[in-house]
Amino acid sequence: MLNKQIAEIFRKTAQILEIKGDNPFKIRAYQRAADSLENVNEDLEDIERQGRLCQIPGIGHDLAQMISEFIGYGAIKSYDELKQTIPEGLLELLSIPGVGPKTAKLLYDQLKISDIQTLEKYAKEGRLQALPGFKVKHEENILRGIELVKKGMERMDLGTAYRSAQKFVGILNKHPAVKRIEAGGSLRRMKETVRDIDILVASNKPREIMDDFVKIKEVKSVLGQGPTKSSVVTKEGVQVDLRVVDEKSFGSALMYFTGSKAHNIRLRQVAIKKGLKLSEYGVFKKEKNIAAGFSEKEIYRLLGMPYIEPELREDSGEIEAAAKQKLPDLIKLEDIKGDLHMHSTYSDGNYSMEDMALAAEKKGYEYIAFTDHSISLKVANGLDLHALAKKRAEIEKLNKELKIKILFGTEVELDADGKTDYSDKVLSEFDIVIGAIHSGFRQSKQRVTKRLIKACLNRHIDMIAHPTGRLWTVREAYEVDFTAFFKAAGDTGTFLEISSFPTRLDLNDVNARRAKEAGVGLAISTDSHHIEQLDYVKFGVATARRAWLTKKDVVNTLSLKELMKVKK
Numbered sequence: 001m002l003n004k005q006i007a008e009i010f011r012k013t014a015q016i017l018e019i020k021g022d023n024p025f026k027i028r029a030y031q032r033a034a035d036s037l038e039n040v041n042e043d044l045e046d047i048e049r050q051g052r053l054c055q056i057p058g059i060g061h062d063l064a065q066m067i068s069e070f071i072g073y074g075a076i077k078s079y080d081e082l083k084q085t086i087p088e089g090l091l092e093l094l095s096i097p098g099v100g101p102k103t104a105k106l107l108y109d110q111l112k113i114s115d116i117q118t119l120e121k122y123a124k125e126g127r128l129q130a131l132p133g134f135k136v137k138h139e140e141n142i143l144r145g146i147e148l149v150k151k152g153m154e155r156m157d158l159g160t161a162y163r164s165a166q167k168f169v170g171i172l173n174k175h176p177a178v179k180r181i182e183a184g185g186s187l188r189r190m191k192e193t194v195r196d197i198d199i200l201v202a203s204n205k206p207r208e209i210m211d212d213f214v215k216i217k218e219v220k221s222v223l224g225q226g227p228t229k230s231s232v233v234t235k236e237g238v239q240v241d242l243r244v245v246d247e248k249s250f251g252s253a254l255m256y257f258t259g260s261k262a263h264n265i266r267l268r269q270v271a272i273k274k275g276l277k278l279s280e281y282g283v284f285k286k287e288k289n290i291a292a293g294f295s296e297k298e299i300y301r302l303l304g305m306p307y308i309e310p311e312l313r314e315d316s317g318e319i320e321a322a323a324k325q326k327l328p329d330l331i332k333l334e335d336i337k338g339d340l341h342m343h344s345t346y347s348d349g350n351y352s353m354e355d356m357a358l359a360a361e362k363k364g365y366e367y368i369a370f371t372d373h374s375i376s377l378k379v380a381n382g383l384d385l386h387a388l389a390k391k392r393a394e395i396e397k398l399n400k401e402l403k404i405k406i407l408f409g410t411e412v413e414l415d416a417d418g419k420t421d422y423s424d425k426v427l428s429e430f431d432i433v434i435g436a437i438h439s440g441f442r443q444s445k446q447r448v449t450k451r452l453i454k455a456c457l458n459r460h461i462d463m464i465a466h467p468t469g470r471l472w473t474v475r476e477a478y479e480v481d482f483t484a485f486f487k488a489a490g491d492t493g494t495f496l497e498i499s500s501f502p503t504r505l506d507l508n509d510v511n512a513r514r515a516k517e518a519g520v521g522l523a524i525s526t527d528s529h530h531i532e533q534l535d536y537v538k539f540g541v542a543t544a545r546r547a548w549l550t551k552k553d554v555v556n557t558l559s560l561k562e563l564m565k566v567k568k
Helices: 002-019 024-038 044-049 061-073 077-083 101-111 116-124 136-154 158-172 206-213 247-258 261-273 296-302 318-323 353-362 385-401 445-457 482-492 509-517 531-546 560-566
Strands: 180-183 197-202 219-225 229-234 239-245 277-279 282-285 338-342 367-373 405-413 432-436 495-499 522-525
Touching: 002 024, 002 044, 002 061, 002 077, 002 101, 024 061, 044 061, 061 077, 116 136, 158 180, 158 197, 158 206, 158 239, 158 531, 180 247, 197 247, 206 229, 206 239, 239 247, 247 261, 247 277, 247 282, 247 296, 261 277, 261 318, 338 353, 338 405, 338 432, 338 495, 338 522, 338 531, 353 367, 353 385, 353 531, 367 385, 367 432, 385 405, 445 482, 482 495, 482 509, 495 509, 495 531, 509 522, 509 531, 522 531
Parallel strands: 197 239, 338 367, 367 405, 405 432, 495 522
Antiparallel strands: 180 197, 219 229, 229 239, 277 282
16 A cells, blocks of 8 residues: 555656656656556565665666655655645646646646636636637546546545455454454455445454554544444545454355345345345344354355355346356356466566566466557557567567467557558467557547457457456546447457456456357456566456356467467
8 A cells, every 4th residue: 555655656746747847757767666666566664674675667766765755754855845846736637537737737827727626617618718729529528537537536446445455354364353354345246446445354352353453554544433343544545344243143244245235135035035034144034043144155055046156246147047056157267377468668568578477477377478569559669570570589589498388469559440550461470469449539439349340350360458448537438339349259259358457347247248148259368567467367357257257258268279279
């Protein structure tokens, strides 16, 4: 959590420097440092204590000193002084997608706008069109961006929620009075966004646990503290609720607090038909506990059905499937044999191919694909033909030295009409080709669908990356005719990606399930730009499980030999 706080300071520093027109290399250094810190899984205090801060990519001596200053004093003097050099509230505007440093400065200089509420008011009234270059579409884009910011304030992405919960669960699990502990709620169901964190503990010493819970160093404020329930807000603004129950009721309480509400209602209806009463305290018959409450499995068994995995508990057919003993054998993390979408320092990645490959090898992967960006995506250092030749030679060398098999791949850009920026001859030389849209997000539904179908029809494109282009708190998904798109993908044997990146999770669970039903092959990939991001695969697998996917529905559960046979 400390990592994210300091990363946010470095990111805001970069934004202020950009507003002031400072050195672009200095700005990029702060941005790169922020990216690195967000992906460090170790506690920064431990790294600092061991003198290893400068071993973090992008962290030099000066930035390491700033990190140490924040760890010691809870603030960075130079950052606080830098903030005073721009109007108060200007940074708030930069949180809105589409409002960059130049636009924010223009809004303040011309209209004295320094907060989101005023900006929203002016945009709705059409007053922004008085600014040079501003049109109706610019106001509409800003209003859409403000809505995304509001959603981000209400909920957090799955990755942020998971990290916050793991921190608290890890600390509480060491408490001698804790017998069992688990995070519940929508996080346990692995929904793509989460409102707050629910943690359940089994213990016979609840007051002792509550006293220690509110004193955890990540806690910023205490919303309430009771004998069996307490709520706190972390320094990152995440609400964490803790409940303590008797161990004999832990299973029934976990089931209740995991939800979903609709799933729980259906379970209670099943219980009533069997002459039972189901609650968070257990299963009862004629007001007597019949020894069901310790575990979820025994409760489901008593209701006449097999255990239903948390990811399926959305009242989307799981109750009926369980009653007929037809629940799917969901894909598991250990089923994944390789990652087909990652980046290296050849484009916009933070690590060399060798470093990324060694990390993937430690995960037990059989293969990986380096799909660096293609030539026209200059902002991500897209590769020209010379760089491609150099990259291919390095892959051939690494394949002789490493156990893991490295595939020569590309994330090729699809232009406004769905054409690629590499020729067919160049594309034919890759082991795997991913097509991707990184521009033209506001095209009509018909035109976007046409682009995607054209990509599917390209005999060299094996997979479509993050197919709807959504990015949590940055942009909504573009509109797609999924019926036509999925048919094209199924007919041509084009794989569709479930991006594990927690701010993407694209395809989402609903669309991944539809794609499966349309006969489309799906690939769970991470789009990793950093070694630690390889672990994001767990979020992609969770999304696939929510989509009712099994091992046979996901192509990168195949061996490399099998994958090469089924790819286009």
